[in-house]
Amino acid sequence: MAESGSMTLRERVASEEWARRDAVVNEKVFVTQPYLPPLVEFLPYLEQIWNSKALTNGGPFHQQLEEALCEYLGVRHISLFANGTLAIVTALQELRITGEVITTPYSFVATSHSLLWNGIKPVFVDVDPATLNLDPAKIEAAITPHTTAILAVHCYGRPCDVKAIQKIADTYNLKVIYDAAHAFGVQGSQGSILNHGDLSVLSFHATKVYNTFEGGAIVSPDAKSKARIDHLKNFGYAGETTVIAPGINGKMCEFNAALGVLQLKHIEAAIEARRHIDDRYRERLKTVKGIRCLGYAGVRAPNYAYFPILVEPGYPLDRDALNERLKAHGIVPRRYFYPLITEFPMYRGLPSSNPAGLPVAVNASRRILCLPIYPDLALDTVDRVADLIASA
């Protein structure tokens, strides 16, 4: 690294040259931009890691982050992971899920890939038009003697109908896992939405509301489950000479855990900044015919992770034309979730992937557009995006 006068690294990091980093990243406005704390605040954490030489395997930051997250999220037990996908794969292992699992086609592929990694057959069920989450009314018809669990997603941080899903699970003796990758910090009418089902899984990927660069976690209701999950993420080791299962290496290292501790100090401000953007879009788009902004029915504290709109027939352009219009003006939204998981080659051939059985999901995937939202997004830019949509 080149020397820069007599400044220490910490001084250079704190200097204005580094502080202006935001302005120069890119002129384009992307759907999201990772939230980062000021680099100068992270240096003492790095020094601590270098001094202790505790790099991984449940070091002090790992311990600290698990405790801090339990408190912030209002959950009892949490196990940190290197990423959310490994956490879903391990959650399925912890509950010893086999056979068939009912899940949603309207999600990121990691949800159903986790089933395939466990040799489980996904059975896709359509979503509810209001929330775009698994529709409980359609689950029962998909249950067979091989069904062992329901893997649902709190899509865009909107809670699933957890009561209805639990009722079906109790009736048919099924486990319930929630992919809560979008739902960090979300409070439903009964507190944290992470306290439902048998296990919930979080992602701390760079693009999520709360990030540790890469990272994830499993929320579990009791100490026994947590202990087994902690063994499973460490090759199955339950002691120096005891291996209880063919576990994986899913551990979060100290670098990510330290960053997580620091990020947590900024999370409330970050969510508050997102709230202003969400409010502004809603205000600006409410009179635009044919644009439906997804609401927050039943959510006491949203996290404003995404700003999904549905481009309906009353709008002059279709979704793809609106996407192109925004891109031509330097705005890069994202069509998630398009294509549906069921349209990818490894799922297409399953009977439950037939689009005829998934009309709501198919329709949403053709109409959805997620607009840019992230803490550093200027309200002027939000206005510009809204004007481009309103003036088509």
Ligand SMILES: *Cc1c(COP(=O)(O)O)cnc(C)c1O
């Ligand atoms: C991001 C995401 C995941 C995967 O999380 P990673 O941490 O990237 O492995 C899983 N499910 C959903 C719905 C996601 O959005």
